Amino acid sequence: MRAIVVRQFAGPIETAEMPTPEPAPNAVQVRMEAAGVNPFDLRIADGFLEGAVPHDFPLILGVDGAGTVSATGAEVTHFDIGDRVVGRFLAPPVGHGSFAEYAVLPENAAIVRIPAPVPTVAAAALPTAGMTAQDLVDAAKIQPGHKVLIVGATGGVGSFLVQLANIAGGHVIATARAADADRMARLGAAETVDHGLAPVADAVRRSHPDGIDVLFDLVSTPEALADLSGLVRTGGAVYSTIGAADEQALRQRDLTGGNIESRGGAAELARLLHRVADGDVVIPVQATVPLSQASSVIGAGGARGKTVLVI
Structure with a gap:
């Protein structure tokens, strides 16, 4: 699968072919459709969490993402194949992020179904x-x-x-x-x-x-x-x-x-999504960019709203 990676902390951000991840018994595999870009992505690439949590290299970047559940582990009970979901793809070891064609996440992580009125691309910009x-x-x-x-x-x-x-x-x-x-x-x-x-x-x-x-x-x-x-x-x-x-x-x-750093989980993410679905909150997507151009927007300054990678 295609993914956006760094091969070492502070190394160049590049597109690479990576193995498609398989879900653990308590996890879901998501076929990613969109991924939100955050300043934190560059901080991870530069080693902000080095020494705090384990990392895997090549390190797939990306925290926020949305797509469709494509496989489930044997113990998963809350999600079904075909569910549209959005989540924060940041779980140890760091390096299995959302800037990829597929990603996995434990079902008890910050991942929830997307309400019908909310577009997938918009949902991807929401979590962090x-x-x-x-x-x-x-x-x-x-x-x-x-x-x-x-x-x-x-x-x-x-x-x-x-x-x-x-x-x-x-x-x-x-x-x-x-x-x-x-x-x-x-x-x-x-x-x-x-x-x-x-x-x-x-x-x-x-x-x-x-x-x-x-x-x-x-x-x-x-x-x-x-x-x-x-x-x-x-x-x-x-x-x-x-x-x-x-x-x-x-x-x-x-x-x-x-x-302050955000500690929000699935309940908080669901609460926000329902506000969006009800029309109370607008997701400010400024730009959509193909996954192949990720290196041009990761860490870019002067944001006016959110940038989303389309996968």
């Missing part, structure tokens, strides 16, 4: 970014009327986060270039701040001199995040998805939150 956004909103306990600043709002996680924070009742302030302001408004942002015109902190202080309640920062360095956290009222919350938060400093200012 959508569940990260849902985890952030749940952790912050947003209340109606809370002022919520989202820095990095135009990317995959940010596009989901704008929607979910708005659904929770937040007054969403999204950082976005002028070209993205209308898209952010359609997703639920009450305001946008053009980070290319002036420092975000200065712009938000001018429009909200009494401060904000929640800061979700998906992109800033520790120094930039420390400056932005000064916008948050005492008792508010600050979250970083890239490990930039100084949690001790936040506690000293009576702020909650800190660094």
Whole structure:
């Protein structure tokens, strides 16, 4: 089968022929139709999880993916051949990911059936970014009327986060270039701040001199995040998805939150999918790219929504 691999950490990303994986007794084999691209894919390729979990090489990249169940292990009870499914294909040993024509996953992992109204390509873009956004909103306990600043709002996680924070009742302030302001408004942002015109902190202080309640920062360095956290009222919350938060400093200012990584499983993924099926959440697919062109989009910056590989 065709797959996108690296042969060593930080090695070149290439297309290779790999053996088709067979499911273990408690696992399903999925004929992949689409795979969502995330910044985490490049981090895995570069060795972010080295020493934490075992890896197999050549390492097949890809975490998010969707397709049709093509075979099941003898002990599988929750899935049948022909089911359309979406999941997070990240289970030890790392290296058996979704950027391939076939992938396997234990049935008790983060894998669920796709509701009929949701296209397979769209579903493939949902798991990591959508569940990260849902985890952030749940952790912050947003209340109606809370002022919520989202820095990095135009990317995959940010596009989901704008929607979910708005659904929770937040007054969403999204950082976005002028070209993205209308898209952010359609997703639920009450305001946008053009980070290319002036420092975000200065712009938000001018429009909200009494401060904000929640800061979700998906992109800033520790120094930039420390400056932005000064916008948050005492008792508010600050979250970083890239490990930039100084949690001790936040506690000293009576702020909650800190660094967060998504821990969502099948239940959380199913919850999001039903929101999509009901029309409450839009999956922001920006581009679809053939599997053969994966190396051109893995790790690419400037995302405006999600990129999906079509397999």
